[in-house]
Amino acid sequence: MATVVDRDEIQAILSKTWNGAMSTAAITAEFFTMMYEEACQNSAPYKHIEESLKFYCPDFEVPKKWSNITRYASSQMKKELSKEGNKCHAEELLSTDLASYLNKTVNNKQSKQCNREYQCHRKTEKKLLIQNIKLQKEANEICYLRSAYKRKTDELQKQKVDYENQKQKNITLNKQNIELLQLNQENEKSIETKTEKGRYTDDMRTCILELASLEIPCNKVSAVVNSVGKNLFNVEINAPSKTTVQNIISEGNVISHQHVAHELAQSKHWGAFSDGTSRDGKKIVDIGVHTEKQTYCLGYIPVAVENAETLSNVVQNTITETAKLVNSDPTNENQCTENKNRLLKSFTTVMSDRSSVMKKTNILLDEWRKQVLEQSGLQRDEIKKLDFLYCSAHVLLGFHSEMEKQVKIFERQIGRIGRDSNPVFKKLQAE
Numbered sequence: 001m002a003t004v005v006d007r008d009e010i011q012a013i014l015s016k017t018w019n020g021a022m023s024t025a026a027i028t029a030e031f032f033t034m035m036y037e038e039a040c041q042n043s044a045p046y047k048h049i050e051e052s053l054k055f056y057c058p059d060f061e062v063p064k065k066w067s068n069i070t071r072y073a074s075s076q077m078k079k080e081l082s083k084e085g086n087k088c089h090a091e092e093l094l095s096t097d098l099a100s101y102l103n104k105t106v107n108n109k110q111s112k113q114c115n116r117e118y119q120c121h122r123k124t125e126k127k128l129l130i131q132n133i134k135l136q137k138e139a140n141e142i143c144y145l146r147s148a149y150k151r152k153t154d155e156l157q158k159q160k161v162d163y164e165n166q167k168q169k170n171i172t173l174n175k176q177n178i179e180l181l182q183l184n185q186e187n188e189k190s191i192e193t194k195t196e197k198g199r200y201t202d203d204m205r206t207c208i209l210e211l212a213s214l215e216i217p218c219n220k221v222s223a224v225v226n227s228v229g230k231n232l233f234n235v236e237i238n239a240p241s242k243t244t245v246q247n248i249i250s251e252g253n254v255i256s257h258q259h260v261a262h263e264l265a266q267s268k269h270w271g272a273f274s275d276g277t278s279r280d281g282k283k284i285v286d287i288g289v290h291t292e293k294q295t296y297c298l299g300y301i302p303v304a305v306e307n308a309e310t311l312s313n314v315v316q317n318t319i320t321e322t323a324k325l326v327n328s329d330p331t332n333e334n335q336c337t338e339n340k341n342r343l344l345k346s347f348t349t350v351m352s353d354r355s356s357v358m359k360k361t362n363i364l365l366d367e368w369r370k371q372v373l374e375q376s377g378l379q380r381d382e383i384k385k386l387d388f389l390y391c392s393a394h395v396l397l398g399f400h401s402e403m404e405k406q407v408k409i410f411e412r413q414i415g416r417i418g419r420d421s422n423p424v425f426k427k428l429q430a431e
Helices: 008-019 024-042 047-056 064-081 087-188 200-211 217-230 242-266 306-325 333-346 356-374 393-414 423-428
Strands: 270-281 282-290 295-305 347-352 387-392
Touching: 008 064, 047 270, 200 217, 200 242, 217 242, 217 282, 242 295, 242 333, 270 306, 270 356, 282 306, 295 306, 306 333, 306 356, 333 347, 356 387
Parallel strands: 270 347, 347 387
Antiparallel strands: 270 282, 282 295
C-alpha cells in the first residue's frame, strides 16, 4: 500500500471516540480527509483510501457507490480550489459531504437493522403466538382427553363392579340350581326304608315312635306314613305292617323304660301311681312315676283279674325290671339287687284312688318294700312307711251319682225343676 498514515494520529482520532467526544461518522470523515490529503500529496489513487479504511476500520462498510462519491468529491474539491484557490475550504467541504453521507449511511443502516430486528421480533412473536395457540389447543385437548379418560375409567370401574356382582349372583344361582337339581334327583328316587339286612332304618323307627307318641293308633301309622310320602314328596314309601309297628313301639317302650330307670336312679325320692281300665273286654293297668323334675309312664300292662294281689305284683315286677335296666349288664344279679334296694330306698309315695282294691294294693306294696330292705340289712324301725295319696275324684263322682238319683225321685213328685221347667229348653230335657 502506497499510502502511509501516522499511527499516532490514528490513535488520537480513536481516543476521541473512546472518550465520546466525536461521533463515528465525524471520525470517519476526519480520517478520510486526512488520508485524502496524504494521497493527493503522494499522487495515490483513491482506491488506496478504501483499502486503508478497511485496514484501519474493518467494521466499516464501504458503499457500493463509494467510487462515485469520491470522484464527485474530488472533482468538486478541485473546482473549488481552482475557483477560489482555497485548499482549506475544499477540505472542509469534502469533510462535510463525507460526514453527512456517512451519518446518513450509518443511520440508514441502523434503521434497516432495527427494522430487520423488529421484523424478526414480530415474526418471532407471531411464531410464539402461534405456538402458544397450538400449545393451548393441545392443553385443551389433553384436558378433554383426561376428562374422557376419567369418565371411561369410572365407567369401566362401574362395569367391573357390576360384573363382579353379577358374577357372584351367577355363582349363587348356580349353587341353588345344583341344590335344586340334587333335591329333584333325590325326590325322584324312592325313599329307602330298609337296610341291606332287611331291617327298617333308624329314621323310619324314629318316625313310628313319634307318631305313636302323638297317639296315632298302631293300625293307622302305616297309612299316615304313606299319605305324607305321596302328597308331600310324591314318592311311594314301603311302610311297615301293623305287627311290625307294634314291635317297633315295643322296642321304643324298652328304650324309654331304660331312660326312666336312669332318671329314677339319680332321684332322691320318687313316687308311683297306677290305675286300671277296660278296652274291648280286656283289663289294662297303667303304671307311672313322679320325680323332682318330671312325670314318666312305664307302659300299659294287660291283666286277667283286677284285684289287690295282681296289681301289687304288677308294680313289684315293674320296679324289679327297672332296677335291671339301670345296670349295663342285666345278668349281674348282685348289681341288679343293689340297684333295686337303692330304688326302694328313694321310693316314698304311692298315689291311687280310694277304692278298697287300691287301698289294699298300697298296703301290700309297703309290706313288700319293707321285706326287701330288711333283707339288705336295714332294720324295720329304720325303714319309713310309704305315704299314701288318694284321689278325691271318685268320691265326687259317687256323690254326683247319688244326688242325681234323688233329684229324679223328687221331680216325679213336684214336677220338673231348674232348666227342665223352662219350655225353651224342652228339646234338651233328659228322658
